[in-house]
Amino acid sequence: MPKANSVKSTGHRVKPARKPKFQADLAPFEDSAVRSLKQQLQLTSNSDFFSEAVALFQWAVSERRQGHRIVSESANGEKKILVLPRLERVAPESALPHVRIDWTEKELGRLAELLSSEPAKPTDALVLAMKG
């Protein structure tokens, strides 16, 4: 009896989608770090190691993207915040603190005028600075 969701054979064997390969050149200390981590985490293949590492990195990026800080806490409550420069690049700058500016009346008048106007065209120096 045929299975309910069986696919009608066309006579051609469908090739499984090819998995992308990932190759990396490791410095000796990185190689030994990978081996040690694999051993500690009881991972047998590089693929599994990579998959776990990606999952962890993905989680860290997602947390930081939401503005959450990644903190480790010891048994006695000592906390350490993970600051990884690459990770900070995805952090929303909503984390920028808010300060009060003491505006003068003239400044506010000019600011309101500028905000109500069309924005100025960028200067060549600004275009150059924002390049890349």
Next chain:
Amino acid sequence: MATAIRRLEESDSVESFDCGDEPLNNYLKRHAWNNQQKSSIGVTYVAVEELAPGAVIGYFTLATSSAPRDSFPKKYVRGLPAYDVPVILLARLAVDRRFGRRGLGRELLSAALRVSLRVSKEVGCRCVIVDAYPTAMPWYRSYGFTALEESKSGAVRMYLDIRTIEAARSVS
């Protein structure tokens, strides 16, 4: 000289930093880390050489702020949203004088404006405000900053519309 710009870290070496301006040196050495980590008054980004990644050779500090809509002249209020206007304050920007004249100031300003653009997309902001020394005004003007009030002495508050920065990025 390959440089990287990133957030200030506690382990960064700042003691030898010298931009030639004592208040700016002092801010980086004494206050920047505490203001960033403990008080949340400002976030400092530092430029470091890739060969000496802990030694700070330039920095800028950013914070968010706002302009009170209630205090705007009546003739402009009607065209503006019914809220205080969110702005980004580029509170400080300095380059160690031993690394001057190499375009590091431009790199720092560029990084500050990129962060500002990201902020405008994440939480909204209309412009970047900087309190510039009179001697630095021509430099900021070359990037499109406009003085909000002319002053013969002391810092001058300058303005750059976030839409202008966005336009510059689109052209690039």
